[in-house]
Structure formats: structure tokens, C-alpha cells
Amino acid sequence: MTAAALRLPSARTARGELILPGSKSISNRVLLLAALAQGATRLEGLLDSADTRVMLAALRQLGVSIDSVGPTQVEIRGEAPFAVRQAALFLGNAGTAFRPLTAVLALMGGDYQLSGVPRMHERPIGDLVDALTALGADIQYLGEQGYPPLAIHAGAIKGGGAIRVKGSVSSQFLTALLVAAPLLAGVAHKAVAIEVEGELISKPYIAITLNLMARFGVAVQREGWKRFTIPAGAFYRSPGTLAIEGDASSASYFMALGAIGGGPVRIQGVGSQSIQGDMAFADTLEEMGAVVTCHATAIEVSGVQVARGERLRAFDSDFNLIPDAAMTAAALALYADGPCTLRNIGSWRVKETDRIHAMHIELAKLGARVESGPDWIRVHPVAKDQWRAASIATYDDHRMAMCFSLAAFSPVPVTILDPECVGKTFPDYFAVFRRLVQS
Secondary structure, eight states: OSSSEEEOOOOOOOOEEOOOBHHHHHHHHHHHHHSBBBBBBEEEOOOOOOOOHHHHHHHHHOEEEEEETTTTEEEOOSSSSSOEEEEEOOOTTTTHHHHHHHHHHHHHOEEEEEEOTGGGSOOOOHHHHHHHHTOEEEEEEEESTSSSOOOEOOOOOSSEEEEEESSOOOOOHHHHHHHHHHHHHHHOOOOEEEEEEOOOOOOOHHHHHHHHHHHHTTEEETTTEEEEETTOOOOOOOOEEEEEEEOHHHHHHHHHHHHBEEEEEEEEEETTTOGGGGGGGHHHHHTTEEEEEEOOOOEEEEOOOOOGGGGOOOOOOOOOOOOOHHHHHHHHHBSSOHHHEESOGGGGGGGEEEEEHHHHHHHHTTTTOOOETEEEEEOOOGGGGGOOOEEEOTTTHHHHHHGGGGGGGSOOEEEEEEEGGGGGTTTTHHHHHHHHOOO
């Protein structure tokens, strides 16, 4: 039986320690890289969630040999091209699976259909498809132009020249082309260049992609954030064993708990050695007045106690580099000492839901005055006597559920609708949350 709603206990303090599940961004990238690599790869600390399950299921359907070694460990024997050349793949709402698989399958040849949940069919993919068709890929839209579902057929792929892709909608389009590019470089024995048109958003996610490609033997030459070159003859080879670090985006909620619940909250699995850009959220917390201590693979946060009337400092910041963790900052704005403005977050519009719209509506339910525009949102804090009891809609978006769990520190009842949507990245989130929060 699934829970339709979860009433949050009224919280006063938060303290304790937790171990993060594996990073979603890293997990789905290395699953695909291991599937393309020569040799067997053992992945340790793999995230077990809805998004990784659809990637695993798709790879198995494509003929990739994957053995489960333990709850968070798998062994993959890579093979490129994939053995299965005709398949219909269902990829849920996992952009980290849908976009890279589109590029890889388009360059391999074969006949494939890729589909997902209705929201996935509302998330744009046209810029990626345009870049691939310019290479000679044969991709057809099965619904609305520019959006999934897709049909991919064997095209007449040609080398030479630079691949061009727009960078202003989603960094996953560039990630997809980078991951797939060695399929061209290895066969054609020519270097492959990818050029970004316009401003590239979410650059730290590209840094993750480049870091992981290097671990699998492909070193990409980067010229700023405009041009990326994959060397001639490049191919993926297994690193043997690869340990996956904890999810930095998920860490943001627990860092926030330490900032508003007094703390200390100690988070194991990410720290100064992390390759994930969302670790920069710690800087936001320090600007808001929290005390952050960072270790190699752990981070500890202490802060104010909002249940006693203490307040965080307000901010006005550009969050283009950390769009996922930015949602946590928007929720913390409820407890600030003045209005907080989040800028350059246009990518929120094409995530699991239109997050600017969703955050605006749900924060206002709690009593906050909210303003928003195409790529920004401003949240005014809620005075003690202005809080309103609310049932928070989550829009089938895991991050909506997790960031609004922070509303438990309000003096009124708060209920999270469809709390199990957190299964996309953190199935046990609310169990861990309850263990850290004291009523």
C-alpha cells in the first residue's frame, strides 16, 4: 500500500548523522559508461532508485550483461555496439537515462523506440535531436515535435566537422553527446569536436561527465565551456572497480536541517573530495549564517534554531550552477530575515515539473509572499503569526517533497502529498528525516 499523504511532526531541533545513498547523476552516467567500456566493471555504492532502475532495465534489455553483487553493487561486462539492435525502452521520467541513451543508440544504428511517463514527453529534447540528425542520425518524433517519445533508426552517420548543440536549455544534451562521441572517434579514427552554441547552463554537471569519462579512459580536451574535443581512436575501457560517492543534491536537505534545527547534522558520503557541483550549496548556507565543517568525505552543519524565533540571513544569488540544490535554498527562505531572490534558474521550467511555478504555488500556501518570472523567484519570509496549515502538492517531483519537508519547522501542521515520489532518488528519505528531527 502506498501513502497518499504524510503529516510532518512539528519539529524543534535536528541533529545526528546519516550516510547518503549514491549520487543519481554519477550512478546513471557510470552505468552507461560501464556498458560501453571494454572489460568488466564493478560499481560500488550504486544508487537504488526509480531512475537507476530504469537505466539498468534498459541496458539489460539491450543485451548488456549485468550481475547484481549486492544491494548497491553490480558488475557490468561492457559491449559496444549493444547486442540487441531492436527494442522499445520505457525510461520513466529519468532525463539522465533518456538523453544519453538517445545519443548512444542513434550513433550505434538499429531500431529503437524510447518513451517515458507523460511528464517526460513534455521535457524538450529537440536541441539534442537536431545535433544528432546533423550527423546523419535518423530520429523521428512519435508525438509533438521537439519532445519524446522517439523512434530511432539506423542512419548514415558521417564524421568530420564539429557537432553543434545549444547549451541554454539542459546540460544533459551536451552530456549525451560527450558520452556518445567516442563511438565516432573510435570507429572513424578522427577527433570529434563538440561546440556549444549560446550560454552553457549547469556547468558543474558537465564537469561530472568529463571526470567520469576520464576514469573510463577517455580524456576530453576542453576549451573553456565552448568547445570539447574527443581524441581520435578514443574508446572506453573499464577502470576495474569504481566507488560512487553520495548524492550531493540529496545532501542539501540535511545540510539545511542543520542550518535551521541547530544541529549538528553530520552527512557521510560527500565532502571536499566530491566531484559534484551541488556541494557549493554549503557556501550558500555559510552566507545565511550556518556553520559548515567540511571533511574529505563528510560535511557537518550547525545553525540557528528557528523554532525559538532565530532567523537565517537573506540572500540574493545566482543559482545557475546548482539548480537542484537551489530548491532547498528557496525553502530555507521561509526562515530568513528578509526576502530571498534566486536568479538564473530558467532550467527549473523543464525539470520533473515546472519548478518555478510549483514552488511559487506551494510556498504561497504556507503564507509566504512569492514573486516569480521566467528565470527567477523571490520568497518573502513568513512571520510567526502568518503561517498557514497546508497540504503540499509534489507534482510527482521528488525534490518538491524533500525540500518541503523543511516546512516541518513551522508552527502549523504541514502535510506532504504523494510522499513516495522521493523514490526517484531517495526511497528512504522520510525515514532518515524522522530519525534526525526532534519534535
